[in-house]
Amino acid sequence: MPKPVVAIPADIREIEGNVWQATPNQYVRAAVKGAGVIPLLVPALEAGHDFDEILDRVDGVLVSGSRTNVHPSNYGLEATEADGPFDPARDATSLPLITRALERGIPLLAICRGLQELNVALGGTLANEIQEIPGNWDHRKPDTADLDVAYGIRQDVIVKEGTCLASVVGAGTVRVNSLHRQAISATAPRLAVEAVAEDGTVEAVSVIGSKAFAVGVQWHPEYWVGSDEPSNNLFKAFGEAVRDYAASKQPSTKRQASG
Numbered sequence: 001m002p003k004p005v006v007a008i009p010a011d012i013r014e015i016e017g018n019v020w021q022a023t024p025n026q027y028v029r030a031a032v033k034g035a036g037v038i039p040l041l042v043p044a045l046e047a048g049h050d051f052d053e054i055l056d057r058v059d060g061v062l063v064s065g066s067r068t069n070v071h072p073s074n075y076g077l078e079a080t081e082a083d084g085p086f087d088p089a090r091d092a093t094s095l096p097l098i099t100r101a102l103e104r105g106i107p108l109l110a111i112c113r114g115l116q117e118l119n120v121a122l123g124g125t126l127a128n129e130i131q132e133i134p135g136n137w138d139h140r141k142p143d144t145a146d147l148d149v150a151y152g153i154r155q156d157v158i159v160k161e162g163t164c165l166a167s168v169v170g171a172g173t174v175r176v177n178s179l180h181r182q183a184i185s186a187t188a189p190r191l192a193v194e195a196v197a198e199d200g201t202v203e204a205v206s207v208i209g210s211k212a213f214a215v216g217v218q219w220h221p222e223y224w225v226g227s228d229e230p231s232n233n234l235f236k237a238f239g240e241a242v243r244d245y246a247a248s249k250q251p252s253t254k255r256q257a258s259g
């Protein structure tokens with residue numbers, strides 16, 4: 001069976017005075033090393049994508065983090081400057097891609113902004129500047145140029161017993177990193193909360209009744225793939241789900257031949 005392909009929706013970034021389609025290399029590296037798949041960046045377009053044409057060609061969707069925020073108009077709120085920075089092309093690509101992948105039973109792993117997009121795509125809402133909520137921690141990216149420090153593992157989350165995530169990383173306390181100012185406010189009806197921080201922040205979800213692996217995490221497992229066991233286990237489980245999906249698309253004769 002050919003190596004499966006995973007779609008990664010890109011961001012619009014301005015680099016050296018030009019506009020780029022971009023995603024941080026850590027997601028590509030984790031897809032290759034952690035999930036054993038071929039990553040395929042999907043350009044962020046405000047219009048023009050045929051999402052079934054894209055999804056016909058892939059076996060999974062990996063939705064990355066980004067410092068930009070989902071535009072509040074996607075969850076019924078007016079936007080203020082404080083809600084930015086925005087990336088409307090990413091929103092217009094990622095949100096429908098998530099929705100259609102779930103409808104088609106294509107495995108999905110959503111990380112940080114990706115979890116927030118998963119929640120919005122299924123009808124949930126987001127809260128902004130959550131560190132300003134009394135009793136909340138500061139979940140924001142540490143102010144440092146050293147990425148190993150910025151993505152340093154520094155926070156406990158509690159994974160609930162009997163969840164999809166618990167079957168992958170184990171139930172109970174898991175130490176993770178944290179680089180976000182937003183979080184789930186109203187959880188979408190089709191999402192099950194699978195992990196929370198000790199301040200109550202939703203840290204992981206799964207899609208209730210999904211046809212395939214469909215998990216979102218607020219932290220960044222991609223960064224420590226290769227050295228952190230929960231990160232490795234999460235990407236390994238995603239890779240296995242992607243391979244199962246890819247195999248299910250093979251004609252039965254091919255499936256029998258490959259055993």
Ligand SMILES: N[C@@H](CCC(=O)NCCCC(=O)O)C(=O)O
Pocket residue numbers: 064065066067068069070111112113114141179180181182183
């Ligand atoms: N913008 C959202 C999502 C945060 C996120 O995905 N962070 C990863 C990128 C970190 C960075 O490069 O700044 C939020 O803030 O909640």
